[in-house]
Amino acid sequence: MHFVSTRGQSLPVSAARAIVSGLAPDGGLYTPESFPSLSILEITALLPLGYTDRAAYVMSLFLSEDFSYDTLREFTSQAYGFNKFGAQPCPVSALSGGMHVLELWHGPTCAFKDMALQMLPRLMLGSQKNVGEEGTALILTATSGDTGKAALEAFANIPGTEILVFYPKDGTSRMQALQMVTQEGDNVGVFSVLGNFDDAQTAVKTLFTDEEVRGALRSHGRFFSSANSINLGRLLPQVAYYVSAYCDMVSAGSLDMGQEIDICVPTGNFGNILAALFARTMGLPVRKLLCASNQNDVLTEFLQTGRYNARRPFFTTSSPSMDILISSNLERALFHLSHNQPDFVRDCMSTLGKEGHYELSSERLDVFRSVFHADTVDADQTLATIADVFAREHYLLDPHTAVAFCVAERYRAARNSDRPMLICSTASPFKFSDAVLQALSLVAPDDEFEKMRLLSEHTGQPIPKPLAELQSKPVRFTQSLARDELKKAVDQFLSK
Ligand SMILES: *Cc1c(COP(=O)(O)O)cnc(C)c1O
Numbered sequence: 076m077h078f079v080s081t082r083g084q085s086l087p088v089s090a091a092r093a094i095v096s097g098l099a100p101d102g103g104l105y106t107p108e109s110f111p112s113l114s115i116l117e118i119t120a121l122l123p124l125g126y127t128d129r130a131a132y133v134m135s136l137f138l139s140e141d142f143s144y145d146t147l148r149e150f151t152s153q154a155y156g157f158n159k160f161g162a163q164p165c166p167v168s169a170l171s172g173g174m175h176v177l178e179l180w181h182g183p184t185c186a187f188k189d190m191a192l193q194m195l196p197r198l199m200l201g202s203q204k205n206v207g208e209e210g211t212a213l214i215l216t217a218t219s220g221d222t223g224k225a226a227l228e229a230f231a232n233i234p235g236t237e238i239l240v241f242y243p244k245d246g247t248s249r250m251q252a253l254q255m256v257t258q259e260g261d262n263v264g265v266f267s268v269l270g271n272f273d274d275a276q277t278a279v280k281t282l283f284t285d286e287e288v289r290g291a292l293r294s295h296g297r298f299f300s301s302a303n304s305i306n307l308g309r310l311l312p313q314v315a316y317y318v319s320a321y322c323d324m325v326s327a328g329s330l331d332m333g334q335e336i337d338i339c340v341p342t343g344n345f346g347n348i349l350a351a352l353f354a355r356t357m358g359l360p361v362r363k364l365l366c367a368s369n370q371n372d373v374l375t376e377f378l379q380t381g382r383y384n385a386r387r388p389f390f391t392t393s394s395p396s397m398d399i400l401i402s403s404n405l406e407r408a409l410f411h412l413s414h415n416q417p418d419f420v421r422d423c424m425s426t427l428g429k430e431g432h433y434e435l436s437s438e439r440l441d442v443f444r445s446v447f448h449a450d451t452v453d454a455d456q457t458l459a460t461i462a463d464v465f466a467r468e469h470y471l472l473d474p475h476t477a478v479a480f481c482v483a484e485r486y487r488a489a490r491n492s493d494r495p496m497l498i499c500s501t502a503s504p505f506k507f508s509d510a511v512l513q514a515l516s517l518v519a520p521d522d523e524f525e526k527m528r529l530l531s532e533h534t535g536q537p538i539p540k541p542l543a544e545l546q547s548k549p550v551r552f553t554q555s556l557a558r559d560e561l562k563k564a565v566d567q568f569l570s571k
Pocket of ligand 1: 222347348396
């Protein structure tokens with residue numbers, strides 16, 4: 076199977092090459108040229124299997140030329156093992172009225188990024204071997220919160236890799252910063268950068284392309300790599316959990332095999348919902364994909380009107396991982412839904428770069444609208460949804476998941492639909508105790524651990540172990556950098 080650039084000016088490559096490269100040389104994203112099919116018969120055969128087998132099977136449909144099923148099976152059992160995810164990596168909870176919640180936060184950092192990032196080091200090292208890339212991969216990551224910690228957990232103590240994470244000094248929640256600065260492992264480094272997320276991201280990009288630094292790396296037997304969400308190696312593990320969730324719903328008696336469901340995803344960079352589009356394209360019985368946004372409603376406007384306009388005010392919300400104005404992975408949807416027309420994608424991306432917006436023709440918009448529904452949820456509605464679902468179902472949502480839940484309920488009410496709905500739950504509510512306590516009308520104590528204890532007492536839900544354990548972990552990283560000091564950090568790291 077070949078992977079092509081969405082912008083059409085780079086040669087098609089193998090999956091291994093796409094995973095090692097991250098971005099295509101023409102600036103596009105590598106994506107499948109065509110999709111493997113997944114028949115009802117094949118889905119039925121997955122029913123009796125556990126998550127690690129199902130995930131290995133789904134990924135092998137894309138990766139079989141580079142990795143055997145057995146190798147992928149080894150990767151998935153390492154990535155989703157009991158020590159990392161407990162007994163069920165991503166269980167589905169059935170609520171009333173055909174609402175189902177796919178819990179993607181049972182991994183080591185309590186957010187859905189673990190599902191992809193725990194697989195990435197394995198896919199990356201295997202791909203390096205396949206393409207003959209030698210040396211140690213030095214992963215650079217700028218993070219606004221969840222990605223940094225998930226990448227640290229994924230790469231810590233993995234031989235042949237090192238990872239440096241840069242987070243904005245005042246741009247993450249206290250819990251998120253604490254998760255990062257207490258990270259264990261000999262091959263990790265964590266730095267705060269003075270400024271906001273964009274400053275940190277720009278500084279990392281500059282470092283990435285600095286020829287002097289790249290030369291120094293080579294002489295130390297290393298090369299730069301990235302754990303960014305545009306990497307094919309992060310996308311494919313996400314396709315698997317949609318297929319697995321469908322199987323779980325059938326096994327639980329919520330569905331007949333072959334019956335259609337809707338899927339609702341709290342969306343930021345468009346990676347998670349794109350994986351759902353891949354699953355649908357392959358043949359998973361899915362009718363609509365619901366794209367849920369917070370006040371940063373650039374995707375809602377786009378999917379409703381065809382106009383993508385990144386020049387708009389930016390809001391800081393209670394669902395920070397969705398506070399995004401440029402959703403990188405949307406580029407892959409533009410490519411696939413235009414039936415592989417790279418010229419069209421290139422036009423859109425160049426207009427976006429130059430003018431901050433682009434617009435779809437009404438024919439193209441119709442294609443998007445036949446697949447996607449989009450809606451926006453504001454701050455009050457997010458909190459009201461958390462309170463309401465807890466009161467009715469005794470089920471606790473984090474603010475990201477609450478945005479999706481609200482969109483799903485509105486969609487079904489407006490259409491009188493009782494089609495089974497699968498809602499992606501992307502974070503543990505304990506990761507966002509402040510907002511959840513507020514939603515439940517509880518006064519939040521100052522201390523992060525007191526907050527979690529209060530939430531746990533009030534709701535009867537256990538505090539996830541990885542979050543509770545942070546309290547006794549020593550802080551290992553305290554260094555703060557100015558924007559132009561990242562080079563220094565790399566030098567220090569290399570001469571260790
Ligand atoms: C990253 C993230 C999202 C957004 O996912 P995308 O794939 O970027 O659309 C939603 N919720 C949480 C908790 C996240 O960490």
